[in-house]
Amino acid sequence: MLRALRLLFDNFTLILLGVVAVATLLPAQGQGAVFFDVLTTAAIALLFFMHGAKLSRQAIVAGAMHWRLHLLVFGCTFVMFPLIGVLLKPMLLPLLGEPLYIGMLFLCVLPGTVQSAIAFTSLAGGNVPAAVCSASASSIIGIVLTPLLVAALLNMQAGEVVSPLDSILSISAQLLLPFMAGHLLRPVIGGFVDRNRGWLGRIDQGSILLVVYTALSASVVDGLWQSVSVSKLMVLTAVCCMLLALVLWLTAWLGRSLGFSREDCITIVFAGSKKSMATGVPMAKVLFSGAMLGPALLPLMLFHQIQLMVCAVLAQKYAREGAAVLNPGRTPVP
Template sequence: MLGYLRLLFDNFTLILLAVVATATLLPAQGQGAELFHWLTVAAIALLFFMHGAKLSRQAIIAGATHWRLHLLVFGCTFVMFPILGLLAKPVLLPLLGDKLYMGVLFLCVLPGTVQSAIAFTSLAGGNVPAAVCSASASSILGIILTPLLVALLMQVDASEGASPLHSIGAISMQLLLPFVLGHSMRPLIGRWVDKYKKPLSRLDQTSILLVVYTALSASVVEGLWHTISPMALTILTLVCCVLLAVVLFLTGWLGRRLGFSREDQITIVFGGSKKSMATGVPMAQVLFAGTLLGPALLPLIIFHQIQLMVCAVMAQHYARQGEDIRLNSEQLANTDQQQR
């Protein structure tokens, strides 16, 4: 029981809650807000530069050949999720209101995570090379697909959000360019990056915390908590739980139905069910402005924490299940040898 509690309430979850509380009580304003804005831009650029530097050519080649798996993961991320968001509109709109429902829909069109999807796939015994390729490609595709889906599905007013082409350009400069530069420099810094992979992994979390504080501060100053009630937050949390449960069921069912191996099914579940905060928060800052930013971020922040908690427990379950399968196979092999 204590082990599950540690998985559910890890250090990052607790620190994120503290950051949300700090942004609520002590939001960055004036020159402080300007300073945090530029720190955030630098942190996100460095984050995606390191993502590019971590991605080896061997991993790309090993994973890219598994095109059926990638198509399914991309379909879950950019087709199934948005469809679920649209189908739920008649229920969610009266419960959450326009702005929070827009945030749920924005969550549904975001790309998947990179680091946590790979980490959970590895822990669970899934197809890690395919997870590396699929997660990285999802982030890159999302730079183009997410702004287009936002424009198509949400019809954000041009006075409050940027045009799709402008958004794609701005997001590409923030995310894609550092990623490409990092990958192009892998021959020079790849060995160093691989050596210090564990300390560098903390860069993800630090960048997310900084971006969340900066974005939430701006929203709090705009009156975020005056427009969203505790009841609405409770309902939003339940909606995120239900959405994740439905997606986990569908990704697992599709993986089995389409005949993928157990390792590939694990990759599909963790790759197709997750949404990226590292990518989503800077995208929201480009795509939404003013009073829209806070409601766009809240579903992502809540969903991100729930997915980490649930997927941590699921990865442990898959790992134990894999160990049981291995032991049973060894016992059967030993029994066959004795019978011979």
């Protein structure tokens, strides 16, 4: 229970809200914006370097053979999610307006999370090695696949979204190269990284917060909060809740219908229903510019927090059910 509460009410969420407030009241402008832009680029490179250094090849090999599960997770992440975003356009576009709807589509094409998918799978009693493999592969594949999906789904005017080739090259330079460098250096620095995951995790979070501040500052200067009202934010929150509920139900139903074990079904639910803020924020900075950047990020920031809160409760439910199966004579703790 304490572990779930730490995932549900974490300091990062509170600090993220503070960063949004600071970017709203004191956005970076002029030379300050140039300074933060350079600093953000360096922070993104460090973030993905550390992700690469943390990735254990042994864990990947342990889960890589479960190809049916991985195909289903990839299908949920890169096919089911985008299809839902497209099919809901007649409802979402009038409710949210074009900028926020584009943000919802961007959310739908992002890769899944790594850390939280693994943490919730472990807490719920799922197949952890398979979760490590699926989540890690999703993050890597998304570096190439997400820009292609953005170009295919977001039929935007020239200049608002860069070309797919430019996106892939830029994202590869900023994300993939540092990631590969970190992973190749894991034999040298892996022990240090594993021993210091606590404070290195804070560096990861700091990098994300820095990117959020820089991105939101640019959008605030371009009039973000003049175009996104409080009522529209409430509608966006409700839409994110609805999207998560639908995806959680679909992933659970697909796992059961295709005959996966209980442990694999848990992995499918938690690895196939999530979207990565750690990858999405840097990608948004590359793919969008100016006034489009803020609306592209808002759905992701809301969905990210909602998925953590809901999945923390869901993981506890799975854990209680597993305990009841192992100990049928005991009354489950409510």
